[in-house]
Amino acid sequence: MIFAYYLHDLSPFVIKFTDKIAIHWYGLAYVLGFYLTYQVMYFLAKRGLSEIKPEAVADFITLVSLFGLVLGGRLGYMLLYNFDEFIHAPWTFFLLNQGGMASHGGIAGVTLFCGWYAWKHKISWAGIGDSIVCGAPLGIFLGRLANFINGELFGHVTKVSWAVKFPTEMLHEDFVRQGGDPALAYEVQQRGLQHSPQIIEYFEKHRGGLAELETILHPRHPSQLYEALGEGLLLSAILIFLRLRFPRLRQGIIAGLFFILYAIARIALEYVRQPDSGSEMIMGLTKGQFFSTFMFLVGGVFIAYGIIWGKSPPGKAAVAPAPAKA
Incomplete structure (x- = not known):
């Protein structure tokens, strides 16, 4: 039997050792994203297009990844998308293994950390920014690919030929809004089925198999792939x-x-992305779109600074010191 649309059946695990110990594609995406950003910054530093010396890039990436991206992304998610839980159970901030990162929070965290690093080393904050933004979108690219593998953050229902059927849509409130059986959605959630292979296995063992599952699911935009290209690789x-x-x-x-190009891509692509369950609209915009509008202002400030006060890159004599030896 040939189905019209691809049935998502990817596992979120690269390798699983036990029920609690595994390597996730999402975590691997972060590691590879850090590495590619390092390579881009090192490449620019070697050509005198960075405030940071080549030998200092590795330490900088390590620090900005931990204190900027990871902590900023997690705090941004808790404040922007999960504020009630953060207020009533603030310790959940440290439960990184349960997921929950916000790209806007990560960008803000990286921006603030670069400001601190520039102040500490008495170099140009804007100059550091020019280097890191060239490589950081590659991390966004990999993160969105991991979102696709996880079957999360999928798009609206569509009839395009490349649409994907995500079994994980049964965990989303839009499944019922689109005519899905609420009792089935409740059963899937009560059984703790969290990713596509689990749901597929359940249907093969306890229901009508893939044929029934295909008739239940709705074809959706693979919006994660759109965002991977637009917000990541192309940018x-x-x-x-x-x-x-x-x-x-x-x-x-x-x-x-x-900041400006990311905001344009994010706002445009959010029109085909299904908002998170329970996510409220703000002034007719999704939260992702609304928060992205502020990035136009930030981008404008950086450009105005560059035009009025900015200097050209330092050339081969990059000025940031290499890390001091203990």
Whole structure:
């Protein structure tokens, strides 16, 4: 039997040792994202297009990844998307293994950390930003791919030929809104089925198999892949091209373009992405779209700074010190 749409059947685990110990694709995406950002920053530093010396890039990436991206992303998720739980059970902030990261929080965390790092080493905050934004979208690219593998953050129902049927939609309130059986959704949730292979296995053992599952699910936009390309791969390619094509471009302009282009991509692509369960609209916008509007202001500030006060990159004599030896 040939089905019209791809049935998502990917596992969130790269390898699973026990029920509680496993390597997740999402975690691997973070690690690879840090590594690729390091490679891009090192590449730019070697060409004098960074405030940070090549030998200091590794330590910088380690610090900004932990104190900027991870903590900022987690805090952003708790404040922007899960505020009630954060207030009533603040210790859940530390339960990183349960998921929950916000890209806007991660971007804000990285921005603030770069400001602190620039102050500490007395170098240009905007100059650091110009370097890190060239590589950071590659981490976004990998993160969105991991979202697709996990079967989360999928899109609206559609009839496009490349649509995907996500078994995990039964965990989302939109499943019932689209005519799905609420009793079935309740049963799936009560059994603790959290990812596609679990739900597929349940249908094969206890219900009508894949044939029944296919008739229940709705074809949806693989919006995670759209975002991986738009917010990640394409954005990184544009910024790296501009950094190399215009090496004397004043510090702050590349960083400002990142904020503006990311906001445009995020707002546009959110129109095909299904909002999270329980997520309320703000002024007719999804939360992701609403929070992205503020990035236009941030981007404008960076660009204005670059035009008025910004200097050109330092050239081969990058000024940030290498880490002091103990």
